[in-house]
Amino acid sequence: MTEFLVSWLASTPTFAIPIMIACVGLIVSERAGVLNLGAEGLMAVGAMMAVMVTLRSGHPWAGIIAGVGAGMGLSLLFGLAVVVLRADQILAGLATVAMGAGLSGLIGRDYVHETVPGLDKITVPGLSDLPVVGPILFNQDPLAYFAVGLALAAWWLLMRTRFGLRLRAVGEDPAAADVAGVDVQMMQLGAVLASGAACGLAGAYLSVVASQVWVENMVAGRGWIAIGLVIFARWNPSRAILGALVFGGADALLPRLLATGADVPSYLMMMLPYALTILVLALPALFKVGRGAEPENLGKPYLRQDRR
């Protein structure tokens, strides 16, 4: 039993990290007032591009950086459409999902099922050999530690700095932020690019680090789960760590159970993360908590000339 628990918890981060990274990026974007529903597509291009560049160059880190770049590139298109051209954020987000899925399928068709070199795990001398906590805390890949640092850094940036205050002001009341001298559009565009970079990294993690192979549709709804988690985290990056671990745990449960030879209804078990997300979306409203955390201006384009 302990053995099962340890192996389950030790494999949880691998499932939690991509959701965590994407979720942190989406929080930044939503805090600036832009609802980025394109996460699924941004992760798809990130995953595909990371594998493609890793295969061509032989360096997983080059691939990961390329994945980040691909996410930023596609999110720039989305950002220009919604921030500059004031396109409907929901429709433009869905179009981004479609373009991401389509582009990765088209460009990546020659790279399907090719294995790539992944990242070595960091083993902390001494600590990694500790029973129970060793494999869980001190034997993960470098990006896992980076993701936790990223979430904390994003929290500090958003909640404790002048820059973060300005960014949040754009999402809450763009007219007031505008009067205070904040360039609303540049702030939003930057936030969208940050979310694109994060989603690209999350996708690259899925392909290069977690599975070391790329297939079409490998993101498989994780982008949407990350969007749901933003609400669970109440737009607070440090809470995203907790949320992602819960979801990663649910995701990691099935393969661990199957490995023990247990007879479980696999497809019903695979519903768990989705069902959890739905629960997480519904519960706060049912119990009337967490209201007011949502940025006031989320999803609405800002037009200076419309200001009251």
Add this chain to the structure above:
Amino acid sequence: MFERISLVRRQDVPLATRLATFAGGLAVGIGLSALLLWFAGVPGDALVDELFVQVFLSSDGLAQTVTGAAPLILVGLSSAFATRVRFWNIGIEGQLWWGAIAAAAIGIYDIGPPVLRPVLMLLAACLAGAAWIGLPLWLKVRYSISETVLTLLLTNIAFLFVQHLLFGAWKDPATGFPVSPQMQPAEQLAKFGWGNVGLSIVIALAVALLLWLLIDRSRLGIYARAVGLNATTAKATGLPVTMTITMLVLLSGALSGLAGGLAVAATEYRLTQFLGGNYTFSGIVIGFLARTHPLGVVVAAFCVAGMFTAGSSLKVFYSLSDAVVVLIEGIILMSLLAAQFFATYKVALARRSVAA
């Protein structure tokens, strides 16, 4: 940035401007898509041949397009009706899956007299689709929880349930493949002998006509228009806002369910893992292209169906994946959204930073 450019929201958009931006957006979208396909290795003359000649002018191609249009009309209507009351139904595939499951269940368990079987199958499909949108509808109306992510996540659950059935209880005993047993002849809707064309397109067209009358002539249609324009004002004037939203959203779910039911009863004759293919996004694109007008949906659905026909032959000849059609849809939608900017706003260069 952009301080020198001032945007003025147009009070009244002239029809010519609207048409011009729409045509411009469409042209840019199609141009970009063609360019991408060309880069992917499809020669230019083959592109024209595949996209227009084969799809609409050859008998086989046209038959495939007409067959493919039926579910697209239904999901387009589904998206359009939910959008009319500002409900984002991104779970069309989920409702479609449940429609297909319900129809297949009627066939597999031989429920009801054989004469009525097809009718029961389609009825059950509608009910199942409406039921599946019930939860997000309730949470939206009662607790104003955003329906966007909710409907989408429910789609994943529905699809996993389909797989649960197909790899378990409903696996075809004859072959062992993960598809349901075939429907008996009494449970199959008639085909006309021209390709796969059958009753499903007739039903889809009839539904579109019926819904056009509903939205154009009935009281519910007028309420829906008021709710779509401004729900708060509609409520203040005493219109039954909640009832209107509920009716239209349930109708949206039922339409998607019907699309799934028709796939089982009229074209595939069984439940498979491939019935749902990208119908959510196609439905949304069709609803958007048609500006939620039921008859516009029919036209847009035929165009998208043609794209799918072309896509399936491109797939065979140039080893492109299904993703290409989705990509083209995405590019065209994005271009149209961007082009709409020029219809909504008047762009003027400000002399100085005026508004600050």
